[in-house]
Structures are given as structure tokens and as C-alpha cells.
Amino acid sequence: MEQDASIDEQLLRRPFGYTFEQFKEDIRWVFYLQAEMIAAMRDAGTAMRFLGKERTADFADFDPERVPDDFTYDDIRHTPFALSLEAMYRYAYHGEVDNTIEPLGPGGFHIVMAAIIRDLANSSLVKFWMHIGGQGRESVSNCLRTAELANARLILEGEERFFNFDSGGEYESLAMVDRVEPPHGGYGKALTIRQMALLADMGEPTIRTAANPKRAHHIPTYSHDGRTVIAIQDAKDWLQKKGRYISIKPRQDIRVLELAERRFTDIKDLLGTFVTRVVALDNGSAENPEHLTAFQRLCQQYGFTAENITPLSDPTFVAELAELLSFPPRLFALRVEEVLLAERLKALRQEVKETVQHSLT
Known part of the structure; x- marks a missing residue:
């Protein structure tokens, strides 16, 4: 994927064929980008310990040619970050609810992890890392898409989400629960065009075309605070007709x-x-x-x-x-x-x- 593509463009290019193995590799790269920041702020030894390694060799901060080749997902798979994103992945792409950790929804655990991903997606440091030949930006966009999709699926099921990616930036609107009009997020019991696109695995222009009132069997929309939104039931009905609705189920206990x-x-x-x-x-x-x-x-x-x-x-x-x-x-x-x-x-x-x-x- 070309490096100058925007995060928004990258988010809508990843198909639902996105495997768990690919996702684990993306989490690994996101973790490594954080290690690069730690190395720059402190030293290589601290960064290596962050990666679950005791030695300091084979790591040089901001040197794409010296990425530790033995740093694997197994080194980080039991960290809160990895466990949170795994839960997001299973819910986002398979509709599986993981009851072995804190539920997705309002609460500090998943908000913090999603915020880390969101910040990395807009990180100047990550852009510099890519400029000097490093990897990982696509992994950030894949993880961000997963978090957004998990949020959208929560809303589709009438649940409160754990992060509001549509907000302008105020913490209260980003993370706090709106008890007046659940599910929280500013649009009531409705989805934005972007969220619908994520759930349908389509581009936003395709969804806007499908919502054109002049088309037969169009997606009903209405305006909420100046934003075009789709009522939850209308969204679910359309997704089911298109064969793109994923039912929610408890995660099979393979852990x-x-x-x-x-x-x-x-x-x-x-x-x-x-x-x-x-x-x-x-x-x-x-x-x-x-x-x-x-x-x-x-x-x-x-x-x-x-x-x-x-x-x-x-x-x-x-x-x-x-x-x-x-x-x-x-x-x-x-x-x-x-x-x-x-x-x-x-x-x-x-x-x-x-x-x-x-x-x-």
C-alpha cells in the first residue's frame, strides 16, 4: 500500500478476508512502533524490555535495518494491549463476544487501547519512521479500522461503544457515556455513513449511493445534528438483505x-x-x-x-x-x-x- 495514502483511505481498503494471523502481525508492528518511541526517549535496553526481551543487542532506535528478528507475537500476546485488540477483532469481524476479559463498551481498559491506536494513526513520529524506510503504518490503520468496526457493531446491536471516533476531540464526547440517548456517541440509536460502510465492508460513496431516495430499496437516512445517519433497525435490515449482517454469539472457548x-x-x-x-x-x-x-x-x-x-x-x-x-x-x-x-x-x-x-x- 502506498505510503502517502490517507488513514481514512486505507481503512476502507481492508476486506473482511483479514485473518487473525494478519491481525496479530499488525499488533506486533504497533507494539514495535511504541518501542521505537521508548528507545528514543530513554534507551535501547528499556525498549527491549518493553518487547519482552532482556538483552540490548540488535536494537538501535530509529534504524529500520535493525529491527529485532526474534521479536514475535508470543512475546506480547498476554499484554493488556494485545488482549484488548484481540477482543475487538473477534467482535468486529466475527461477532464473537469474549467473556474472558472486560467487555467492550464504556470503561477505561478498551478506551485507552483504542486511544493509543488513534494517536499512532496521526503520529508525526510514525510518519518520520516511514519516511526513513520503516514499516508499520498500514498495521496502525488496520488496527484502527478494527477498533472502529467493533464500535460500529456495538452500536448496531444497541450497545454503548468504548470510543467515539467521530468526535472533534473533547474527552467528554470521546469517552463518557451519554445516558440520555444511548448508545452513546452523539447520534443516538443510529449509525453514520462511515460506520455503515465499515459494517458492510464497502466504501462510503457506495453507501451514499445506496441511500439515494431515488433508488429502489434504498437505505433510509435522516439528519441528526447536521450529520446523515441511519437508524439501527434500518441498517440491520439492509445488511441482512445484502448478506452482510454478522450475528452476535459468545466466543467459542478455545482459550x-x-x-x-x-x-x-x-x-x-x-x-x-x-x-x-x-x-x-x-x-x-x-x-x-x-x-x-x-x-x-x-x-x-x-x-x-x-x-x-x-x-x-x-x-x-x-x-x-x-x-x-x-x-x-x-x-x-x-x-x-x-x-x-x-x-x-x-x-x-x-x-x-x-x-x-x-x-x-
Whole structure:
């Protein structure tokens, strides 16, 4: 894709054939662009640690010829940024609701991630990086399109979105929830031409033509605050007739092994996994939280809390927990033990450090 194409033009060129593997590569490049900024502001070592690498070699800030060739998506796949964008992707292109993390919608988590993408899309630093031969600008536009499409699909389903890309820039209109006329975003229960184009995987001119009142079976539109918009039901009816409507469904739970097999970074990460897994098993239901109730009962039985993690050393408790969370029991037990050893090692190192400092005084 030519470098001088605008972000808006790039956004409407990516077809729905956009695979998850392609998207992961785009997230990787967005992450790397942030690393370049960190390297410029601090140093290469800090940037490499940001990428999940301990060494400082093979990285030179703003040198397209020295991009670390072993930096992969696996290095960042469990970061909040990657998890948020994965949830956006699944909802945007497949209508899948991911109940293992915070829901898309009003709230700080996804707003921040979308804001990062939006800022990068208009970044002078990224433009300079491209000017000297770097990659990544198309990846930014692909990620931005994904966030916009996820927003549009939320509105189509009558939900409140997590970021308003149509706003002029005021934070209140960008991020805060309009309780008077939901879903929030300034246009009530309606979609803009741009949002309709994203949902239909068509260009805006095509949608405007389809909305021409002189055409048979045109898309009904009306004006809202000087903006041409399409009522949600009219939009949904038209998309269904064109075979472009994607129904919403819970995400198929394919993350069981991923959650069980991945290395937990610390106790906080482990506890967070327990909670997200319970929510996923209950499909986010607050009315019938069967697994949540069982989890609370089990924790109470063994006295397990965030402050008292001693029961994690009890094989019986860990086995019952693995069964409740539907994790492979032996592998789960090993991962729990791995976290406990890591925590002990961290405490030991701190004790050594304090002892050395005390000895030198």
C-alpha cells in the first residue's frame, strides 16, 4: 500500500478476508512502533524490555535495518494491549463476544487501547519512521479500522461503544457515556455513513449511493445534528438483505489450553486468570453465576484470599480448583507451583539485596 495514502483511505481498503494471523502481525508492528518511541526517549535496553526481551543487542532506535528478528507475537500476546485488540477483532469481524476479559463498551481498559491506536494513526513520529524506510503504518490503520468496526457493531446491536471516533476531540464526547440517548456517541440509536460502510465492508460513496431516495430499496437516512445517519433497525435490515449482517454469539472457548499452558507472570496474574475463567464459564451471567458461587465456596472452605495464598501449596485445593476451572489438572498444578517458586525467588533476592545493603553500612 502506498505510503502517502490517507488513514481514512486505507481503512476502507481492508476486506473482511483479514485473518487473525494478519491481525496479530499488525499488533506486533504497533507494539514495535511504541518501542521505537521508548528507545528514543530513554534507551535501547528499556525498549527491549518493553518487547519482552532482556538483552540490548540488535536494537538501535530509529534504524529500520535493525529491527529485532526474534521479536514475535508470543512475546506480547498476554499484554493488556494485545488482549484488548484481540477482543475487538473477534467482535468486529466475527461477532464473537469474549467473556474472558472486560467487555467492550464504556470503561477505561478498551478506551485507552483504542486511544493509543488513534494517536499512532496521526503520529508525526510514525510518519518520520516511514519516511526513513520503516514499516508499520498500514498495521496502525488496520488496527484502527478494527477498533472502529467493533464500535460500529456495538452500536448496531444497541450497545454503548468504548470510543467515539467521530468526535472533534473533547474527552467528554470521546469517552463518557451519554445516558440520555444511548448508545452513546452523539447520534443516538443510529449509525453514520462511515460506520455503515465499515459494517458492510464497502466504501462510503457506495453507501451514499445506496441511500439515494431515488433508488429502489434504498437505505433510509435522516439528519441528526447536521450529520446523515441511519437508524439501527434500518441498517440491520439492509445488511441482512445484502448478506452482510454478522450475528452476535459468545466466543467459542478455545482459550482453555492457552490459559492453562501459558506461564503466569506473578500471583496477581494468576488470580486474575481465576476470575476471568470463572466469568467465562458463566458466560458473563450475573443472574446465574454457578461457577462464581462454586469458586467462592471453594475459596472460603480452604481460606484462600488475595492476602492468604497459602492454600495454593495444598495439592487438594489446587486439584479441586483445576476441576472447577476446567483446566488440565497436572499442567495447572505445575503452573501454580511455578508461580509460587517465582514469588519465593523474588522475595529471596530482595532479602539478599537488603542484607548486602545492611552489611555495607
